[in-house]
Amino acid sequence: MHKRVLFLDRDGIIVEEMQVDTLEKIQYIPGVFGALSRLRRAGSWYFAMVSNQDGVGTPSFPKETFEIPHQRILETLRGEGITFDAEHIDFSLPEDNCPGRKPKIGMLGEYKEQNYDLEHSVMIGDRLTDIQLAKNLGCKAIWFVNPKQASELPEEFKDVCIYVNDNWDAIASFLLDEDNLAPRVATIDRKTKETQISLVLNLDGSGRGSVQTHIPFFDHMLDQVLRHSGCNIELHAHGDLVVDEHHTVEDVGIALGQAFAAALGDKRGISRYGFELLTMDEVLAQVALDFSGRPYFQWNVEFKREYIGTFPTEMVEHFFKSFSDSAKCNLSMQVNEGNAHHQAEALFKAFARALRQAIHRNPYSMELPSTKGVL
Numbered sequence: 188m189h190k191r192v193l194f195l196d197r198d199g200i201i202v203e204e205m206q207v208d209t210l211e212k213i214q215y216i217p218g219v220f221g222a223l224s225r226l227r228r229a230g231s232w233y234f235a236m237v238s239n240q241d242g243v244g245t246p247s248f249p250k251e252t253f254e255i256p257h258q259r260i261l262e263t264l265r266g267e268g269i270t271f272d273a274e275h276i277d278f279s280l281p282e283d284n285c286p287g288r289k290p291k292i293g294m295l296g297e298y299k300e301q302n303y304d305l306e307h308s309v310m311i312g313d314r315l316t317d318i319q320l321a322k323n324l325g326c327k328a329i330w331f332v333n334p335k336q337a338s339e340l341p342e343e344f345k346d347v348c349i350y351v352n353d354n355w356d357a358i359a360s361f362l363l364d365e366d367n368l369a370p371r372v373a374t375i376d377r378k379t380k381e382t383q384i385s386l387v388l389n390l391d392g393s394g395r396g397s398v399q400t401h402i403p404f405f406d407h408m409l410d411q412v413l414r415h416s417g418c419n420i421e422l423h424a425h426g427d428l429v430v431d432e433h434h435t436v437e438d439v440g441i442a443l444g445q446a447f448a449a450a451l452g453d454k455r456g457i458s459r460y461g462f463e464l465l466t467m468d469e470v471l472a473q474v475a476l477d478f479s480g481r482p483y484f485q486w487n488v489e490f491k492r493e494y495i496g497t498f499p500t501e502m503v504e505h506f507f508k509s510f511s512d513s514a515k516c517n518l519s520m521q522v523n524e525g526n527a528h529h530q531a532e533a534l535f536k537a538f539a540r541a542l543r544q545a546i547h548r549n550p551y552s553m554e555l556p557s558t559k560g561v562l
């Protein structure tokens with residue numbers, strides 16, 4: 188049987204790119220364990236590490252200072268079921284011009300033999316020399332960089348490089364042809380004269396991330412969305428707070444709505460509807476949400492106070508309205524009278540729980556939850 192080979196660079200895709208000559212310098216790339224174990228378990232790939240380690244054996248990088256962290260990396264990967272069938276590591280320096288140094292293929296002669304299926308083999312690396320190696324060898328390549336850099340790929344590599352991504356989950360799904368398990372992510376960079384917002388959203392997360400808008404009460408509320416929606420969110424907003432909170436709150440609502448709409452994509456396999464009844468001391472909040480593709484906002488809330496701390500209560504409504512508009516979802520919210528802090532917090536939590544239900548995806552279904560055929 189012809190084996191398909193997954194050629195794996197080490198620095199820049201498994202561990203962070205640097206001269207790893209102490210245990211402290213081992214820093215794993217996020218997602219590498221889960222993705223490589225999925226690929227390993229699939230059983231269809233022969234794993235070969237191909238790495239240049241410049242000048243190992245010279246006084247500035249003695250052999251043992253390479254070996255100790257390298258063995259630790261292999262041992263940690265092995266613990267997750269990730270083993271390598273072969274290792275090809277070149278210790279020379281660029282000026283030595285060694286035939287085994289990437290992108291040259293002096294070490295990889297065995298793969299040219301008949302029992303390997305090079306045409307369907309893939310090299311994963313973070314440098315263009317890795318892509319060049321794939322070209323020299325006659326296999327395909329995945330360039331492990333931010334997809335935004337795809338346009339920087341030189342013309343000569345266009346037919347060799349089959350995918351550009353630095354998200355390990357996405358790469359594993361791509362190689363295993365499991366699009367329905369690929370992470371649903373969106374990145375928003377939004378700059379206006381009033382605000383600058385950077386946002387990374389992963390719908391298939393575990394409630395990790397951080398939120399910073401420089402408005403303490405708003406951060407506290409968005410933290411509820413982060414924890415209770417199950418999404419991973421990295422949100423940083425710098426707004427014209429010297430004017431007031433208005434632009435920042437509104438633009439964060441818009442950006443968050445845009446990110447959900449983008450990450451949901453064509454909405455295949457999702458629940459679409461979400462609802463939550465949530466109590467918090469004396470208040471009872473009720474939120475229903477439908478990712479229908481049409482914005483509609485129902486607000487049945489009365490705050491007895493104008494401010495919670497320094498945060499104007501009218502901005503709670505404005506945030507949710509902005510979200511509903513840009514996510515193109517139907518959002519219905521109500522809460523009974525009570526302490527204004529409790530009212531707001533219960534609404535944010537119920538919103539997050541409703542989101543969690545609505546975005547839930549059945550990975551075995553590619554059905555669109557609509558009789559119209561489009562959402």
Ligand SMILES: [Mg+2]
Nearest residue numbers: 196198199313
């Ligand atoms: Mg590298």
